[in-house]
Amino acid sequence: MFATYAIAASLMILKAVAMARLTALRMMQVKGGYRSPEDLRQTLLNPSPNPAQLAPDERVERIRRIQMDDLENLPFFLIAGLLYVLTKPNLIAARVVLFGHVISRMAHFAAYLFAQTHDMRASLWTIGSVLLIYMTLRTLAVASGLAG
Amino acid sequence: MFATYAIAASLMILKAVAMARLTALRMMQVKGGYRSPEDLRQTLLNPSPNPAQLAPDERVERIRRIQMDDLENLPFFLIAGLLYVLTKPNLIAARVVLFGHVISRMAHFAAYLFAQTHDMRASLWTIGSVLLIYMTLRTLAVASGLAG
Amino acid sequence: MFATYAIAASLMILKAVAMARLTALRMMQVKGGYRSPEDLRQTLLNPSPNPAQLAPDERVERIRRIQMDDLENLPFFLIAGLLYVLTKPNLIAARVVLFGHVISRMAHFAAYLFAQTHDMRASLWTIGSVLLIYMTLRTLAVASGLAG
Numbered sequence: 001m002f003a004t005y006a007i008a009a010s011l012m013i014l015k016a017v018a019m020a021r022l023t024a025l026r027m028m029q030v031k032g033g034y035r036s037p038e039d040l041r042q043t044l045l046n047p048s049p050n051p052a053q054l055a056p057d058e059r060v061e062r063i064r065r066i067q068m069d070d071l072e073n074l075p076f077f078l079i080a081g082l083l084y085v086l087t088k089p090n091l092i093a094a095r096v097v098l099f100g101h102v103i104s105r106m107a108h109f110a111a112y113l114f115a116q117t118h119d120m121r122a123s124l125w126t127i128g129s130v131l132l133i134y135m136t137l138r139t140l141a142v143a144s145g146l147a148g
Numbered sequence: 149m150f151a152t153y154a155i156a157a158s159l160m161i162l163k164a165v166a167m168a169r170l171t172a173l174r175m176m177q178v179k180g181g182y183r184s185p186e187d188l189r190q191t192l193l194n195p196s197p198n199p200a201q202l203a204p205d206e207r208v209e210r211i212r213r214i215q216m217d218d219l220e221n222l223p224f225f226l227i228a229g230l231l232y233v234l235t236k237p238n239l240i241a242a243r244v245v246l247f248g249h250v251i252s253r254m255a256h257f258a259a260y261l262f263a264q265t266h267d268m269r270a271s272l273w274t275i276g277s278v279l280l281i282y283m284t285l286r287t288l289a290v291a292s293g294l295a296g
Numbered sequence: 297m298f299a300t301y302a303i304a305a306s307l308m309i310l311k312a313v314a315m316a317r318l319t320a321l322r323m324m325q326v327k328g329g330y331r332s333p334e335d336l337r338q339t340l341l342n343p344s345p346n347p348a349q350l351a352p353d354e355r356v357e358r359i360r361r362i363q364m365d366d367l368e369n370l371p372f373f374l375i376a377g378l379l380y381v382l383t384k385p386n387l388i389a390a391r392v393v394l395f396g397h398v399i400s401r402m403a404h405f406a407a408y409l410f411a412q413t414h415d416m417r418a419s420l421w422t423i424g425s426v427l428l429i430y431m432t433l434r435t436l437a438v439a440s441g442l443a444g
Binding site for chain 3: 020035037079
Binding site: 206210213219220221223224227228231234260263264265266267270277280281284285287288290291292294 | 298299300302303305306307309310312313315316317320330331332333334335337339340341342363367370371374375378
């Protein structure tokens with residue numbers, strides 16, 4: 001049970017780290033989308049700096065938006081999932097809920113990266129969000145029983 | 149004790165999820181404040197798109213700022229609270245600290261939503277922040293004793 | 297072992313709280329970099345408001361970028377570290393990995409605050425990121441063995 005949680009959590013942590021690396025990679029590819037004035041200094045990674053590099057670049061901004069969406073979701077999933085498995089749910093149910101969330105986030109990432117419609121993104125996001133609410137409500141119910 | 153933490157944590161997770169839903173809801177209400185170029189495609193949720201929908205909208209931006217404030221605070225509260233209850237504090241003290249934090253965040257949300265002064269927002273924010281620092285310093289003291 | 301994690305986690309939580317306080321402190325110092333329309337009301341903390349206070353201020357924005365970088369990293373470190381110590385690693389290895397991450401984040405903060413080159417910031421960031429990936433891959437390997 002706890003192993004199921006640890007696997008789902010690890011996959012989500014790796015996704016979050018991958019988003020940060022992907023942002024950095026895109027900045028290198030487009031040689032722009034930087035944010036700090038000092039990023040215009042000439043260095044090994046930026047041999048020919050120019051002021052336009054500080055302007056937002058849509059290819060970088062898209063990854064930043066995806067990353068922001070992860071920040072609004074994953075830290076809460078990581079704790080909600082931990083508390084949820086401590087409520088001793090049915091193992092099959094736990095796998096459906098935890099891996100269902102992982103799959104919904106991966107599909108959301110693909111839909112966002114390839115610029116699918118807002119409606120599809122919103123639907124995938126909602127699946128993950130509903131699973132997160134379910135885990136939290138179960139924790140709340142079990143914990144309230146224990147605390148009462 | 150752990151149940152007290154689980155309840156406080158669940159309430160804060162539900163608040164974080166609610167902020168994301170509230171942002172989406174406000175975007176639907178004002179039919180704007182979108183951020184991705186593809187959000188201007190005609191869909192069921194956006195039947196009459198126009199470029200002004202990508203401009204920032206203060207009613208949406210306000211919720212985004214509240215959500216951002218949660219992201220700067222709640223993930224750290226969730227872990228700090230978990231480690232704090234593992235230090236076996238007095239049960240009454242734990243309830244005051246954990247639910248005090250929950251209440252301060254709820255009040256901060258109300259003050260921000262209804263555009264109260266910066267001073268009131270800052271005062272409510274500081275209460276939550278001081279409780280967070282207290283929990284963390286206690287954890288640090290207990291863990292240092294164990295590790296020493 | 298767990299005490300080592302609790303110390304590293306507490307230090308990172310205190311750093312995150314410090315960033316939020318530092319942002320607020322810089323806003324007070326420069327009397328600007330505010331974001332909400334209501335922050336222009338006359339209050340004890342802002343006795344002589346003027347509209348320029350809502351414009352971005354680089355001294356405030358720099359701290360916000362550092363804080364954002366923390367939000368992209370620390371919540372995931374906090375959970376990854378917790379799961380990692382539950383895999384019962386060697387105590388010396390755990391200290392190197394956990395405190396190595398703490399030190400890399402502190403050095404990254406200093407490099408960012410004092411506007412060192414993007415290359416130096418990226419190198420320090422990468423050290424923390426590699427340690428985070430290492431912890432997560434170990435958790436994944438151990439948990440997969442247990443779940444298999």
